[in-house]
Amino acid sequence: MMKTININSRVILVLCVVNLGVWCYGEADYNDAAPMEEGEKTALYTAIQGFVGNWWNGSDLYPDPCGWTPVQGVSCDLFDGLWYVTALSIGPILDNYLDCAPIVEFRPQLFELKHLKSLTFFSCFVSPHKHPITIPSKNWEKLAGNLETLEFRSNPGLIGKVPSSFGSLIRLQSLVLLENGLTGELPRNVGNLTKLKRLVFAANWFYGRIPDTLGGLNELLILDLSRNLLSGSLPLTLGGLNSLLKLDLSNNQLAGSLPTAMCHMKNLTLLDLRNNKFSGGLTKSLQEMYSLGEMALSNNPIGGDLHGLEWSSLQNLVVLDLSNTGLTGEIPESIAELKRLRFLGLRGNRLTGNLSPKLATLPCVGALYLDGNNLTGELMFSELFYGKMGRRFRAWNNPNLCYPDGLASTGHAPYGVKPCQQEVTLIEANTNSKLGDGNYNQNSHLMVSLGFSSYVNGGFWSFYLVQVFTMAQLLSCFL
Numbered sequence: 001m002m003k004t005i006n007i008n009s010r011v012i013l014v015l016c017v018v019n020l021g022v023w024c025y026g027e028a029d030y031n032d033a034a035p036m037e038e039g040e041k042t043a044l045y046t047a048i049q050g051f052v053g054n055w056w057n058g059s060d061l062y063p064d065p066c067g068w069t070p071v072q073g074v075s076c077d078l079f080d081g082l083w084y085v086t087a088l089s090i091g092p093i094l095d096n097y098l099d100c101a102p103i104v105e106f107r108p109q110l111f112e113l114k115h116l117k118s119l120t121f122f123s124c125f126v127s128p129h130k131h132p133i134t135i136p137s138k139n140w141e142k143l144a145g146n147l148e149t150l151e152f153r154s155n156p157g158l159i160g161k162v163p164s165s166f167g168s169l170i171r172l173q174s175l176v177l178l179e180n181g182l183t184g185e186l187p188r189n190v191g192n193l194t195k196l197k198r199l200v201f202a203a204n205w206f207y208g209r210i211p212d213t214l215g216g217l218n219e220l221l222i223l224d225l226s227r228n229l230l231s232g233s234l235p236l237t238l239g240g241l242n243s244l245l246k247l248d249l250s251n252n253q254l255a256g257s258l259p260t261a262m263c264h265m266k267n268l269t270l271l272d273l274r275n276n277k278f279s280g281g282l283t284k285s286l287q288e289m290y291s292l293g294e295m296a297l298s299n300n301p302i303g304g305d306l307h308g309l310e311w312s313s314l315q316n317l318v319v320l321d322l323s324n325t326g327l328t329g330e331i332p333e334s335i336a337e338l339k340r341l342r343f344l345g346l347r348g349n350r351l352t353g354n355l356s357p358k359l360a361t362l363p364c365v366g367a368l369y370l371d372g373n374n375l376t377g378e379l380m381f382s383e384l385f386y387g388k389m390g391r392r393f394r395a396w397n398n399p400n401l402c403y404p405d406g407l408a409s410t411g412h413a414p415y416g417v418k419p420c421q422q423e424v425t426l427i428e429a430n431t432n433s434k435l436g437d438g439n440y441n442q443n444s445h446l447m448v449s450l451g452f453s454s455y456v457n458g459g460f461w462s463f464y465l466v467q468v469f470t471m472a473q474l475l476s477c478f479l
Helices: 038-052 108-112 164-168 188-192 212-216 236-240 260-264 284-288 333-337 357-361 383-392 405-410 465-476
Strands: 015-017 023-025 074-079 082-090 118-122 149-160 174-185 198-200 205-208 222-224 229-232 246-248 253-256 270-272 294-296 319-321 343-345 350-353 367-369 374-378 400-403 446-448 455-457
Touching (some): 212 236, 260 284, 367 383
Parallel strands (some): 149 174, 343 367
Antiparallel strands (some): 015 023
């Protein structure tokens, strides 16, 4: 029989002073007399000493670790009238935290805390060269009955492989191995942890392929394998993660085409595949991920164009980053239908054609990165748009792109883009014709280019010298 008590909120003793100077004692909580099971207390003290050092004398400092003298980072619950540890956090997470010693060890008493639900290590194993340590490979099955959260965060001195015995922790809902020094392949038996809602193996040195067994984690909400050395193609089974909200596989060496099975991820809000080697174009299955708020595929040799997707289907998109993905062709006007879009990144591609002025009508857009393409023509955005965006509108390094010359005087011209030039050119078919002797070649042509369509008229021209000078003066007004 278990009773959960919030220790910090319990009112154990009430002291009051009345006018007569008499001390009044309130009635103590009925759980005051509940002791901590002695074996549990000994296991707790010994386990903590393994991480903070033998100097830590828990029995003197915290004689009642679940009552009058609670240990920071330790939480307890009542089971059959006795206190047991249910959560243990080691490292600088809270005030008065249990700070780890330079040399630490996982003592076997840690695995005797049989009611433990949450175990967290933060910035505890910090020396990968002087004092590296590995995760114990044995005894994890002793915690399998209750452990729901297991996290190792920011421990560069934690090296080696993920023990296969983690696969026995069948009640785990959160497994986080973030910013450690772990290596090896991802264990396949993580697929046994079917109650997982969060799986984070980010910022380690894991290599090899993503196990197809992960596709069986039907309750998974967050999958983050970013910042590793993972390679190969994505397993098709990932499409079975119907509950997934966030998928981050960025900064790896993953390759191949984006699987069409991704269309089954109807609840996905974040898709981050940046900095990999994906290719094969933008699969149409992306347009069926209606809940997507962020799609980041930048720095992949994906190729193809933007016209294969019905962008209007992705009305929840806030961030769309397709920079440096080898895209060609024109930017479709349908992207302007993404009314929630705040960031559009298309820089560093081979996009061509004119920019639709409809892009300026995106009501929420705060950054528009189009630099480093082959866009052409005259920018038809308003002065107000340029003033609002500033340098967050990036269109430089498009050699044939320009803006109306009149904007230069307003101070709101797009940065790094040249003004459109108005040119006047006199072309003569026969360069031997002479003005001085009054003889004019009948086949001479006059072409005036004013930045719009040019007009050329051939035939016989009869000019007097004074008319030539008058025309020259007229043309000078446009130069």
